[in-house]
Amino acid sequence: MQLMKIYKMNFSRIIIYIILIIFALITIFPLYHMIIVSLGGYGFSFSLIPLNPRIDEYLHIFVATEMKNWLINTFIYAGSVSIFTVFLDSLIAYPLAKGDFKGRNFIFLLVISYLMIPEQAVIIPLFKLMGKLGLINNLLALILPGIISPTGVFLMRQYMLNVPSDILDSARIDGSSEVGIYWRIMLPLCKPALLTVSALKFIMHWNMFLYPLVILRKSIMFTVPVGIATISWGMFGANWNLMSAACIISVLPTILVFLFFQKQIQAGIILRERAGIKR
Amino acid sequence: MCLPYLIGFTIFELYPMIDALILSFHSWSGGIGGAAFLEPKFVGLENYARIITDELFILSLKNTIIIMITFVLISTLISLIIALLLDQKIKHVDIFTTIYFIPYATAPVIMGVVMRVIFNRGGVINWILKWMGLPIVDWLGPNLALFTVVLAMVWNYFGYCVVILLAGLQAIPSVLYEAASIDGAGKITQIRRITLPLLKPILIVTLFLETIYALRAYDIIYGMTGGGPGFQTLTLPYYIYWKGFESWELGYADAIGVILFLIALTIAFIQRKIIGTTTIEY
Numbered sequence: 386m387q388l389m390k391i392y393k394m395n396f397s398r399i400i401i402y403i404i405l406i407i408f409a410l411i412t413i414f415p416l417y418h419m420i421i422v423s424l425g426g427y428g429f430s431f432s433l434i435p436l437n438p439r440i441d442e443y444l445h446i447f448v449a450t451e452m453k454n455w456l457i458n459t460f461i462y463a464g465s466v467s468i469f470t471v472f473l474d475s476l477i478a479y480p481l482a483k484g485d486f487k488g489r490n491f492i493f494l495l496v497i498s499y500l501m502i503p504e505q506a507v508i509i510p511l512f513k514l515m516g517k518l519g520l521i522n523n524l525l526a527l528i529l530p531g532i533i534s535p536t537g538v539f540l541m542r543q544y545m546l547n548v549p550s551d552i553l554d555s556a557r558i559d560g561s562s563e564v565g566i567y568w569r570i571m572l573p574l575c576k577p578a579l580l581t582v583s584a585l586k587f588i589m590h591w592n593m594f595l596y597p598l599v600i601l602r603k604s605i606m607f608t609v610p611v612g613i614a615t616i617s618w619g620m621f622g623a624n625w626n627l628m629s630a631a632c633i634i635s636v637l638p639t640i641l642v643f644l645f646f647q648k649q650i651q652a653g654i655i656l657r658e659r660a661g662i663k664r
Numbered sequence: 665m666c667l668p669y670l671i672g673f674t675i676f677e678l679y680p681m682i683d684a685l686i687l688s689f690h691s692w693s694g695g696i697g698g699a700a701f702l703e704p705k706f707v708g709l710e711n712y713a714r715i716i717t718d719e720l721f722i723l724s725l726k727n728t729i730i731i732m733i734t735f736v737l738i739s740t741l742i743s744l745i746i747a748l749l750l751d752q753k754i755k756h757v758d759i760f761t762t763i764y765f766i767p768y769a770t771a772p773v774i775m776g777v778v779m780r781v782i783f784n785r786g787g788v789i790n791w792i793l794k795w796m797g798l799p800i801v802d803w804l805g806p807n808l809a810l811f812t813v814v815l816a817m818v819w820n821y822f823g824y825c826v827v828i829l830l831a832g833l834q835a836i837p838s839v840l841y842e843a844a845s846i847d848g849a850g851k852i853t854q855i856r857r858i859t860l861p862l863l864k865p866i867l868i869v870t871l872f873l874e875t876i877y878a879l880r881a882y883d884i885i886y887g888m889t890g891g892g893p894g895f896q897t898l899t900l901p902y903y904i905y906w907k908g909f910e911s912w913e914l915g916y917a918d919a920i921g922v923i924l925f926l927i928a929l930t931i932a933f934i935q936r937k938i939i940g941t942t943t944i945e946y
Contacts, residue, residue, distance in 0.1 A: 404745075412767060416766070418778070473669050477666045503879065507921070509687060510683035567665065592769075595882055610883075614886060617780070632774050636770040644762070655831040658873060
């Protein structure tokens, strides 16, 4: 009887593992498929292991398209957003977390409310604004709005709420200004939060599509996703080997950033999405 | 100290929001490739009057709603099951969540392109079906394209939901389960009587996240089907892009954007209402 029970327990465990592994394989499969196709000919049949792996397509894409420029553009865009956003966001997050002034909650809610807006709803006025500022085809048009990040403010404020006020008070007694406290005490203490927001913003903006597509109208100015999406509907659409190689180049940087910061990213996202309940 | 951010917020977020509303009462068209623009011209409610009778608008709204319903159903079912399984004291939970979460780090438009290759008539899915002796399926054809897009969206997003749901599950005190199993409650009863009621707030949050994700679906569709075949996978966001930046009727596209915003606002409002009435008590 006891033995029967143990046997049953193990059996259900195995089933659980099998289901979880199947879903893991499904999740990995498109990425794996991409690698295989990019390395080998996509003939009449598909093989799970590349028979004659070759990297021709990876070399070809840099010759046949403006991939080099796209990579540089995307690195400049996503890189500068992820660096600058943490300073701007933390600068406002500090008084929102620790300050004591009228309208604090109002400002916070105002800033956060932008999370609710679908980007497609403001794409046309943004396009108009950038046209007026003369920033069409300019990476600045992507970077400037990118660093204004409600998610960054939210996560940073949440983190700063947990910093004990005593530390700040003793600095105040020593005669530090608020900006001095922010720069010398708050920022170093918030390093984990800064890194999380940086990583999140890098992934988000590297992957951004609609807005860059609208703003960047010269192919040499494209970001990687915009460039690949465009050629995929154009001359290289039928060349699956080349398209797969291009896609690998596009997803690799963000996957690496994710794997490196995955603990912080998951914690940050859980914090953000659960916020609706706790308030 | 708030000032730098608030200046940026006013220029790049608040002003466009207000301008979106103003522009929706204007007719504004661009030249070829957007090279030359005419000045926006006030036309009152004309854009909105046109929306009501626009068949493509109705179609894109219909597609968006179909995507929303099927996506939320499939995604919730899968991510809830996975999260519940991961909560059964599994070893290496973090390896599984990391794998499930990887699609979140990939650009949806790129994965759309990849999915186009995979689900193509001569793609690997049909190759597998043929290998198993089954008939091949036209995944991106007029009948199935919308459903295939939903499958790709689920692939892209279910890991995100798993992580959030799992965090909710792990917050439930294990004392409750221990007490229940002393009282002789089986696993299924425990899930029904303890887990699901206590998970309700997080589950609702997840449902709304999925709804909003489906409402905004654009990138993955651009990569996968380009809105086609015909207009089979045209969604509201896609229609805004198409009207605005392909046929350069920017005023009209903007009015559709305002409708999209109102839908998002309504969803957010309903979410607030529902969550306001549920509290977590352990």
